[in-house]
Amino acid sequence: MKKILSVITLFCVFTACSQEKSTDKPKEVKSNTILLADPTIFYNKGTYYLYGTTTGDFPNGEGFQVYTSTDLKDWKGPNGAQSGLALKKGDAFGDKGFWAPQILSYQNKFYMIYTANENIAVAVSDSPLGPFKSESKEPIIKTGNQIDPFIFIDEDGKKYLYHVRLTNGNRIFAAEINDDFQSIKPETLTECISGILPWENTQNVSWPVTEGPTVLKHNSLYYMIYSANDFRNIDYAVGYATSKSPLGPWEKAADSPIISRKNTKQNGIGHGDVFWDKNNKMHYVLHTHFSESGVSPRKAGIISIEFKDGKIVADPASFQFLNVK
Template identity: 55%
Template structure:
């Protein structure tokens, strides 16, 4: 083979390798673009995750459509989700089948004695609906809220080791203030004599705008080694400084002591605006995860995006009170497939 022929063969082979590499790269970029197009963030505010028999169920305030009810998404790993999967056109609770005509906010789903329950807000009242499935339909035979003399939102029902049930909630009275009361066994109401105020927004981080109507809301409670931990949010949800702190108590009725490490989730720790109002759960491995929402961007509040971050208890070397900590590096936005 002449030098000229060898040179031509080398050029031909080089071009072939280049075309192959270009084709592989193009395919990879197309695949990445398709993957990105097939997944997107979930726009549920005030979110909660309920785990049952190997499946995670995600509910929340439906941004832009909060008068319809509550959608639900499903996942096996909490990273990739499918839905909306509710039996009523994607909704697990549909307006008209339970109390409420507008403002369906901040649901909580739990399982008790063979039934699934949803505590939720509608028309600035709290109601509780039932279902035979986490996918719904959640209904009420009598479409009415819990009977109270004030507006109240953001329910969280906690069942203690002794079987007693407690309703943590927010009353709209001189600000958004967190209250608790023991419930009746059938969840039909509260025992008024047990009503206690838990948390008001009084710390500097809880009212960065010095608003006349301070906000503490979104309570969720868990128990660790005999101590009760209340995780809550403060500031108006439209404020970029919306953030999450916690308090502890020796009794489910309080008094509550705010922890000096608060806020544990904020724009400073996570790097996103409007971080707050969520729920804590144990995943299938027993690890704590806090699900919450953020603003859509640094300049736009809505639609708020569902987010998640890992949490843990840091035990005291001396056997004292464990500290609730959050791992900012574990922050992520769950995605839904299309």
């Protein structure tokens, strides 16, 4: 009987985790603020492109919207190549749970690395607006469940896939990824971050969450920015860790979290990506809860960050929501 109960408990935990990125049916709301979760901004030739997990007009099983701006203030869209979508179900791996995309430019093509069906895939396009299409309808990693991909290309040309594996919590892993972005080198798979600090698990749950990794390099040191706590928790927040190697070991920063409801007055703030504007100023795009009383649909915003004395420092006063005109 004890064994049966353990199996049931494990199933319930995994089921809860598998719903981690989902939200209830989007509310009927009128808001100028762009309704996207897990956002990323890609800058190319004078235009900013905003993508993310859809929480507004489209169900997140249809693909990825894209909005555009030339100044980070006035946004237009969604104006992806396919009815507002940059990537559409049917052109991609998977048929549900399209979450947390990342865009990068490589060898005169635009690549979208994304989650669907709790696995990671890649799609290619000639334009940031799409249409992005997956040449392979197979996930990059074919065993287990993983979400929240981020590709980092080091100065020596080696490429790394950071991602979250759903195993005894949402844990951040890394592995070298092959040049075609279609598979990893499994012998390099390494665990990086798990939620063991008090700020990373404020509700003291049995399935701690660390997710949404972004990795960058500054003065020969690697920085991983990540979020912790369940996204539905008002204490969802952003911290960082450093390493001398892209595969770790990672040392968590003592000043984390650097972005939280305590310094921004926004509940559930986190899970985004770093980008540099046209003036080479660094920002972090992220999402917040819809309101003090409701999680969904989540809203997209940006906050200025910078390197200072080897630390990543956020400017809470710079926080602003992204509004569509």
